[in-house]
Amino acid sequence: MLDFPSPAVLWVPMIQHDGPAGCMVVDVGREVERGELIGEAAEAGSLNVHAPLTGRIAGIGHVDTARAFDVPAIQLEPTESKGVDEGARETRVSSSTLPDELKDIELLADLADGAGLTDFGLPTVGLGDKLRRAASKGVRDIIINTIPAEPTLLVTKLLLAKYLDDIIKATQWLYSALDARRVWLAMDRSDARQVTGYRSATSGTPIRVVGLSNKYPQGSPTLLTKVVLGREIPYGQSPIDVGVLVLELEVLPALVSAVRRNEPMVDRIVTVGGPAAKRPGNYRICVGTRYADILGYVGLSHSVVRIIDGGLMKGASVKSLDAVVTKQTSSIMLLDQDTDRIPNPGPCIHCGWCQEDCPAGLDPMALLDVVERGCPSEAKSLFPHACIECGLCSYVCPAELPLTEAVVEIKQKVSLDV
Amino acid sequence: MSDNQVIPLPEPGSLRSGASPYWRGVPGVVPIAATFLLAASIVIISGLILFGWNTLRVLAISVAVALLVESTFSLLTRRTRSWSEAYALLVGVLFACTLPPTVNWHVPVVGAAFAIMLGQVLPGGVGNYIWHPVVLGRIAVQILFHDQVTPKWSSVLAPGHLLWGNLDGGQELSTLGSWGSYPVSQDVQTLLSVPPAEHLRLPIITESGVSNGEMIAGLVRDILPPWPDTLFGVVGGGIGEACVIAVIVAGLLLLWRGFLRWPMVVAAIVSAVVLTAMLPVRILLADGTMATRWFPGLAGWEGLPVGLVYVCYHLTAGEFLLVLLLLAPDPSSSPLTSRGHAWFGFIIGVVTIMLRVLMGMPASGYWALIIANTMVGVINRTTKRRIFGTWRVKPVY
Structure with a gap:
C-alpha cells in the first residue's frame, strides 16, 4: 500500500453512499480532531460523516461526487500532515x-x-x-x-x-x-x-x-x-x-x-490505475480528497480523457476534477485516448452472445428494443430486475449496442411487480 | 517519453461522461467476418492443392461479383456501412467453396449475384436475413445449372500434378482403387471419378437374395473409393467440400473463437449417424424393381462392421461437414442460445440424411441448412433461457 499525502484542502460531502444526506453539526471556523463527528445521520438511511483529518472548518458549500451532484459539503483545511503510515495507526x-x-x-x-x-x-x-x-x-x-x-x-x-x-x-x-x-x-x-x-x-x-x-x-x-x-x-x-x-x-x-x-470510516484503500496513471497502486485516500489532488500526486503518463470512479464495468464517470472521493470510491481508473473507446453502435447481427453470456438468463436485445420503442411498460414481462448490472452483454456485443445501459434504464422506470 | 515530462491535468469540461460499462471486449463486427474468412481460406487452400488454378478462377469470379453487387447497392441506396463489404467478401469466398472447380464462368456470376442481392442486400444486410446468403445462392444455381454444379464426373488432379496440374479432360476411373495407387500414365493430369456423395444418394444395384451385409460390403469394396481418400478430398467434389480435413481444421478454428458452438456439432453428427444407421437404403434389383433395406448401419459382413463404414462415408461425403462447420455457424442466421444451436444442428443432421437417403437429392446439405434457417424463429421462441430467480414463468416477447 502506498502513502498518500494529506491534501491542502478537503471537501467532505454529506452524502457518501446511496442514501439521504447527513446533517452538518459543526460551524465554520471550528477546529476538529481527526475522526470527530461533523455530519450526523438525521434520517433513516443516512450515515454519519467524520472529519478525515485534524484541521479547521474553513467553509460550507457544495461539491460533486462521482455518483451525486451538488452535495452539501464541509471544507476542511487539515493542520496535521496525515498519519498515513500504518505503524502510527497501530499504536493508537x-x-x-x-x-x-x-x-x-x-x-x-x-x-x-x-x-x-x-x-x-x-x-x-x-x-x-x-x-x-x-x-x-x-x-x-x-x-x-x-x-x-x-x-x-x-x-x-x-x-x-x-x-x-x-x-x-x-x-x-x-x-x-x-x-x-x-x-x-x-x-x-x-x-x-x-x-x-x-x-x-x-x-x-x-x-x-x-x-x-x-x-x-x-x-x-x-x-x-x-x-x-x-x-x-x-x-x-x-x-x-x-x-x-x-x-x-x-x-x-x-x-x-x-x-x-473507535476509528470511524474516514478513508478507504483505493486502487488508482489505468493506462494514464504514472504511479499506479493502492493508496489510502481520505474521503473529500479532490480528484485534481489525486491526479497531481499520482502523475500522468498520458493525457486523460476519462476518469472512472470504481471499476471499468460498474464505475461512474467523474465529470469534474473538483469532484471528490467518497466512501463509495473503490478505485480510480484513468483512461487515455486509446483505451477509452467510444462505442459506435451498429445494427444487431443476432449473434445471441448477450443472451448466452447473461448470468441472469435475460434477453438484453429484447430489453433494448423496448427502450428504443419507448414503451418500458412492456418490459415487465421480461423480468428486467433480474439483471445484476454486470455489463457482460455490452462487453460481448459485436455491434457495440448499449445493452446494459438500456436494462439499467428500464430498471429505473419499471417498478418491481412480480 | 521521458520521465520528467509533465503531462498537464485535463482541462475543465474536457472529461468524457457517459454510463458504465466502459470496457468493451469485441471490437466490432469486422473481426467476426475476418475469422470466418480465415477459416474459409483454409478450405480454399485445400481446394487450390486439389484442383489447381481453377479454384482461383472460380474464387475470383465469385468474390468480384459479390463485391460488385454489394457496392453497387450501397451506392444506389446511399447506405454505406463500413463492414458490409467485409461480409460481401465472405459471401463470395464461401460461395466459391460450395462450387465444383469445373463450373463455367456464368455459374459463380449468377450464384454470387443471387446470394448478395436476394440473400444479403434486399433483406436489409447482416443481421436481418433469415437464410444464409451463400446457401441461397447455391440453391439457385443448383436449380438453374444442375448439370454444372453436380456433374456426373468429378475432376481432381492426378498424383504428381497436385497444385500445378491443369484440370482439363482427364481419365475416367470406372472402378476406384486408392487415388494414389491408381495406375495412370504421367501425362494424365486429371482423374475423373464419381464422388461418394453421388453413390450414396443413388439406389444400390444388387440382386434380390443378397443380405444387408453383403450388399454394403459390395458397395464399400467395389464402388466407393477408400474412406481415407474422402478425408483428403482426392475423390473430387466442390472446392470446399472435397477436403474434409481442411473443413475440420476450419471448424476447429471457429470452435476455438466461439462462433461455432459445440452443441450444434454434436447434435448434427449424432443425429446424422443415428439416421444413416437406421433409414432404409433403396436398392435397385436386376429386374428393375426397387426395394428398401432397413438398418444398413447395423449390417455386418464376415465379422466386419461394414455398416459402420457405410455411416462414416455418409459423414464425410459431399457438403455435410462444410455446411455444418462453416456455413451453419453464421451469427445472423443461426439461433441465439446454445440450446437453440443444438436443435439447429439436429435439424441439419436429420434433414441432410433424410433428403439424401430417402429422396436421393443432390446437395441435400444446402437444402437442410435452408430448412434449418427457416426454423430459427421457432427455435428461438422455444429455447428461451430461464431467467434467474423465476420458475415456471416464461418471459413474454
Whole structure:
C-alpha cells in the first residue's frame, strides 16, 4: 500500500453512499480532531460523516461526487500532515478490547452506525442497517466475499494478506451476533497459497473457505449465494431474503477498527490505475480528497480523457476534477485516448452472445428494443430486475449496442411487480 | 517519453461522461467476418492443392461479383456501412467453396449475384436475413445449372500434378482403387471419378437374395473409393467440400473463437449417424424393381462392421461437414442460445440424411441448412433461457 499525502484542502460531502444526506453539526471556523463527528445521520438511511483529518472548518458549500451532484459539503483545511503510515495507526489502539464473542447484533450495528460504516457494495447502504435487516430476517448463513467485484480491483488481495487476524476476529463477532450456522469465506482459488493459508488459519473456527474461480461476475452477491449455497434468489428479492448475508471483505477490517479502536470510516484503500496513471497502486485516500489532488500526486503518463470512479464495468464517470472521493470510491481508473473507446453502435447481427453470456438468463436485445420503442411498460414481462448490472452483454456485443445501459434504464422506470 | 515530462491535468469540461460499462471486449463486427474468412481460406487452400488454378478462377469470379453487387447497392441506396463489404467478401469466398472447380464462368456470376442481392442486400444486410446468403445462392444455381454444379464426373488432379496440374479432360476411373495407387500414365493430369456423395444418394444395384451385409460390403469394396481418400478430398467434389480435413481444421478454428458452438456439432453428427444407421437404403434389383433395406448401419459382413463404414462415408461425403462447420455457424442466421444451436444442428443432421437417403437429392446439405434457417424463429421462441430467480414463468416477447 502506498502513502498518500494529506491534501491542502478537503471537501467532505454529506452524502457518501446511496442514501439521504447527513446533517452538518459543526460551524465554520471550528477546529476538529481527526475522526470527530461533523455530519450526523438525521434520517433513516443516512450515515454519519467524520472529519478525515485534524484541521479547521474553513467553509460550507457544495461539491460533486462521482455518483451525486451538488452535495452539501464541509471544507476542511487539515493542520496535521496525515498519519498515513500504518505503524502510527497501530499504536493508537485503545485498550478497550472486546471479547471474541459479541452476542448482541444491535451493539454491533450501533457501533457500525457510529463509525459511519458502509457495506462497501454497490448500491452502497449503511452497514448497521444491513446487519439489523439481516437479524430481523433471521439470517443463518454469512458469505464473506473476497472475490474482486470487478476485474480491475486489487484491494481484496492486499487486505487478505495484511489483515488475517482482523478478518477472523470480525467474522467471529458476526457469527456469534447473528447466531449464524456457518460463515463462508469465498476466495479466488487461483491463489492456492493464500487459500490454503486461510484454510489452516481458520480451522477450528466456524469459517469455511470456499475456493471459487475468479471469473467475472463471480463477485456478485446474487451469484455467490447461488454458487456457494445453491440458493437461487427469487425474482426481485435480495440474498437476505433467502437467509444469506453477503458482506464484502473490506467491511471486516473497517469493523474491527470501528469496534476496537473507535476509528470511524474516514478513508478507504483505493486502487488508482489505468493506462494514464504514472504511479499506479493502492493508496489510502481520505474521503473529500479532490480528484485534481489525486491526479497531481499520482502523475500522468498520458493525457486523460476519462476518469472512472470504481471499476471499468460498474464505475461512474467523474465529470469534474473538483469532484471528490467518497466512501463509495473503490478505485480510480484513468483512461487515455486509446483505451477509452467510444462505442459506435451498429445494427444487431443476432449473434445471441448477450443472451448466452447473461448470468441472469435475460434477453438484453429484447430489453433494448423496448427502450428504443419507448414503451418500458412492456418490459415487465421480461423480468428486467433480474439483471445484476454486470455489463457482460455490452462487453460481448459485436455491434457495440448499449445493452446494459438500456436494462439499467428500464430498471429505473419499471417498478418491481412480480 | 521521458520521465520528467509533465503531462498537464485535463482541462475543465474536457472529461468524457457517459454510463458504465466502459470496457468493451469485441471490437466490432469486422473481426467476426475476418475469422470466418480465415477459416474459409483454409478450405480454399485445400481446394487450390486439389484442383489447381481453377479454384482461383472460380474464387475470383465469385468474390468480384459479390463485391460488385454489394457496392453497387450501397451506392444506389446511399447506405454505406463500413463492414458490409467485409461480409460481401465472405459471401463470395464461401460461395466459391460450395462450387465444383469445373463450373463455367456464368455459374459463380449468377450464384454470387443471387446470394448478395436476394440473400444479403434486399433483406436489409447482416443481421436481418433469415437464410444464409451463400446457401441461397447455391440453391439457385443448383436449380438453374444442375448439370454444372453436380456433374456426373468429378475432376481432381492426378498424383504428381497436385497444385500445378491443369484440370482439363482427364481419365475416367470406372472402378476406384486408392487415388494414389491408381495406375495412370504421367501425362494424365486429371482423374475423373464419381464422388461418394453421388453413390450414396443413388439406389444400390444388387440382386434380390443378397443380405444387408453383403450388399454394403459390395458397395464399400467395389464402388466407393477408400474412406481415407474422402478425408483428403482426392475423390473430387466442390472446392470446399472435397477436403474434409481442411473443413475440420476450419471448424476447429471457429470452435476455438466461439462462433461455432459445440452443441450444434454434436447434435448434427449424432443425429446424422443415428439416421444413416437406421433409414432404409433403396436398392435397385436386376429386374428393375426397387426395394428398401432397413438398418444398413447395423449390417455386418464376415465379422466386419461394414455398416459402420457405410455411416462414416455418409459423414464425410459431399457438403455435410462444410455446411455444418462453416456455413451453419453464421451469427445472423443461426439461433441465439446454445440450446437453440443444438436443435439447429439436429435439424441439419436429420434433414441432410433424410433428403439424401430417402429422396436421393443432390446437395441435400444446402437444402437442410435452408430448412434449418427457416426454423430459427421457432427455435428461438422455444429455447428461451430461464431467467434467474423465476420458475415456471416464461418471459413474454
